[in-house]
Amino acid sequence: MRYAWTICLKDLRQRLRDRTALMLAVVVPLVLTTLMGLALGRSESFRMRLAIADLDGSELSQAFLAFVERPSLQGIVYVNRVDSLAAAEAAVTDGNAEGAVVLQAGFAKAARASRTVPVEILAAGDHPFSARMTEALVRDFLSRATATATTESARAIPSVLPLSPGGRLRTVDFFAASMAVLFLTFTVLSGVRALQSEIDSGTIVRLMATPAEPVIILAGKFAALVIVGLVQMAVMIVATSLLFGTSWGNPLPVVVLVGTSVLMAIGLTAFFMSLAENAEQGQGLASIVIFLLAVVGGQFLPPQGLPDVFETLNRLTPNGQAFRGFTDLAAAAGTGSVRTILEPLLVTGGVGLSGIAFAAVKARKALQRAL
Amino acid sequence: MLSVRGLQKRFGARVAVDGVSFAIKPGEVYGLLGPNGAGKTTSISMIAGILARDAGEVEIDGLDIDAGPPARAQIGIVPQAITLYLDLTARENLHFWGRMYDRRGDGLRRAVEEALQAVGLTKRADDVVSTYSGGMQRRLNLACGILHQPKLLILDEPTVGVDPQSRSAIFELVERLRDEGTAILYTTHYMEEAERLCSRIGIIDAGKLITEGTRSELVADLGRAVRIEIGLEHDEGLERAVSVVTGLEGVHSAAVVAERLHVFADEGAHRLPPLLTALLNTGLVVANVKVVEPSLEDVFLRLTGRMLRD
Incomplete structure (x- = not known):
């Protein structure tokens, strides 16, 4: 492992010497987080009072109440149980609740039969985000309930909106997670580009002539990429916590997600780099794709007022999944676990490993051509 | 020091190296001459253990190249391309390559200073390599290959695109290493280099070693x-x-x-x-x-x- 460590240290020294990469890794994301937080920070905090009328009285409607009152939403959603549609309407119009959900009789039957469910969602006109969140909660619950009817009961519940603990949705927190994920990919890209440059310049071939075995050389290179990614994420997490008071949630799952996100960033950038003819072209291609993925993954705009399609697109992109995972953990505060972010973990880890495997095969062919 | 027997390599239908055999003794410079695409670099890659061969045997100081790390540790290779880290200094490059050949501590520091002196780069040792001229980069490229005092030194067209001063410095270094007992495999397509440096010459074309001998023997064959x-x-x-x-x-x-x-x-x-x-x-x-x-x-x-x- 001495050879791997030597290679890793050399690569880290090169990364540290690259002032542009350092700016991209730390300074730019922090500045952007601050600027975007200030520019788009109109809705600085969020706390929703929700009136719920259970007119169905079924097990499913009780489950909905439990779902809304679950620990991760405590401090964000305050439930006020009412007994009629009129009472729900009154709660909203009198300003005692920002939103209301009325589960009409037949709610459970309709849900199980996959018919349109009789649910009324009421929201205060001056709280469009509350309306959106209420609707999202209901949709979320129904998709889970439908799934549990046919599959397993332990399915993870995907949260819909990035809510920071304590019931406050702060734009700066949103951008802290978003910029961390976005610039993690760019930071790792500069490392992957350096690896491609080694193939282009022939230094990798010279390395292969040393006593180090190829797998050890790759291990050294990979370790450097991982360390760069981990350090970048750690700096972002610590800096946003200190500067903006952002809480990222339960440390253990955050660390696990940071790990798979770094893997995702390496796999994603290595995949696109391997499709190119050389390092320059690869960096250009990967940069464009990363930027597009960030747009599609919803990393540039906070969710308020965006169409639902962004929710779907967000889940289809690996960076969006990483971002979703971090915001879910933040929303769940100290109660978040690996289970909370199972989907983001699987997607980011899977994309990472697949991308690395693909790039390794392509790199092997490129080396054979170089010889 | 180096024994190559029946070396063979195919890339699909194309035979890149076809039954190449030769040997190099300690303190001997063996020139492998051939035009571009003749099979020189492919042969070198197989000898250095970088490229898998289809057939043949390669022994370095009695060790089969398939022995892996112990055999590769005996070889110093100077590729045709400038294979340096341009964003590191000359000293950092040398330290890195030295560590990759198990040199550590004082021994490594001493070897780095000697290598810098040998190629005349001591004064610029702490400048990043990207600020060097092409000739200086070539000399450093060579220094990185000799740092660990290999028994076999492989030089693949080491003077391509260098200024006369650097070319002369490279020649002198090769001659010094030869005199110290290093076996040197030197590929080139510059005849004057081969005539000056190589005690024996093999001519390779279309993957085959078509003749070999001393310069006098080869010319004498012309009658x-x-x-x-x-x-x-x-x-x-x-x-x-x-x-x-x-x-x-x-x-x-x-x-x-x-x-x-x-x-x-x-x-x-x-x-x-x-x-x-x-x-x-x-x-x-x-x-x-x-x-x-x-x-x-x-x-x-x-x-x-x-x-x-x-």
Whole structure:
């Protein structure tokens, strides 16, 4: 492992010497987080009072109440149980609740039969985000309930909106997670580009002539990429916590997600780099794709007022999944676990490993051509 | 020190190296000569253990190259390309490559200083390599290959694109290493380099080692043959001239080199009259004629029908 460590240290020294990469890794994301937080920070905090009328009285409607009152939403959603549609309407119009959900009789039957469910969602006109969140909660619950009817009961519940603990949705927190994920990919890209440059310049071939075995050389290179990614994420997490008071949630799952996100960033950038003819072209291609993925993954705009399609697109992109995972953990505060972010973990880890495997095969062919 | 037997490599249907065999003793510089694409770099890659071979055996100091790290540790390789980290200093590059060959601590520091001195880069040791001239980068490229004092040094076209000063410095270093007992495999397509440095030369073409020996042995094989260089009044007739003289009695080969017709023929002086007559009969006007003593270039021309730098 001495050879791997030597290679890793050399690569880290090169990364540290690259002032542009350092700016991209730390300074730019922090500045952007601050600027975007200030520019788009109109809705600085969020706390929703929700009136719920259970007119169905079924097990499913009780489950909905439990779902809304679950620990991760405590401090964000305050439930006020009412007994009629009129009472729900009154709660909203009198300003005692920002939103209301009325589960009409037949709610459970309709849900199980996959018919349109009789649910009324009421929201205060001056709280469009509350309306959106209420609707999202209901949709979320129904998709889970439908799934549990046919599959397993332990399915993870995907949260819909990035809510920071304590019931406050702060734009700066949103951008802290978003910029961390976005610039993690760019930071790792500069490392992957350096690896491609080694193939282009022939230094990798010279390395292969040393006593180090190829797998050890790759291990050294990979370790450097991982360390760069981990350090970048750690700096972002610590800096946003200190500067903006952002809480990222339960440390253990955050660390696990940071790990798979770094893997995702390496796999994603290595995949696109391997499709190119050389390092320059690869960096250009990967940069464009990363930027597009960030747009599609919803990393540039906070969710308020965006169409639902962004929710779907967000889940289809690996960076969006990483971002979703971090915001879910933040929303769940100290109660978040690996289970909370199972989907983001699987997607980011899977994309990472697949991308690395693909790039390794392509790199092997490129080396054979170089010889 | 190095023993290569029946080396073979195919890339699909193309045979890149076909049964190459040779040996190098300690303190010997062996020149592997051949044009681009002849199989020199592929042979080197197999000898260095970078590229898997299809057949053949490679032994370094009695160790099979398949032994892996112990065998590769005996080799220093200087690739044709500049394989350095341009954003690191010369000293950092040397430290890195030294560590990759298990040099550590004071021994490594001493070896780095010696290598810097050997290639005349001590004063610029702490400058990043991207600020170096091409010649300086070449010298550092060489230094990185000799730092760990290998028993076998492989130099793949080490003087491509260098200034005369750096070329001279590289020659002196190669000669010093040879005198210290290092076995050196030197590939080039510069005849003058091979003639100056190599005690034995192997000529490789289309993947085959077509001959080998000392310079004197190779030239002696040509017998009384000479090279006749002919300049024509009009250059456009050169290709036609090649076809006119090819096949004449005593003519081994003919080629166009630097806008002159090079004819390799037995007993040159005697062959001149029929040669000139044949050209004149086809309307080609001869401007000047020169008869040259044979060189390695002529050996190559005779054996392959081509010039080395074609």
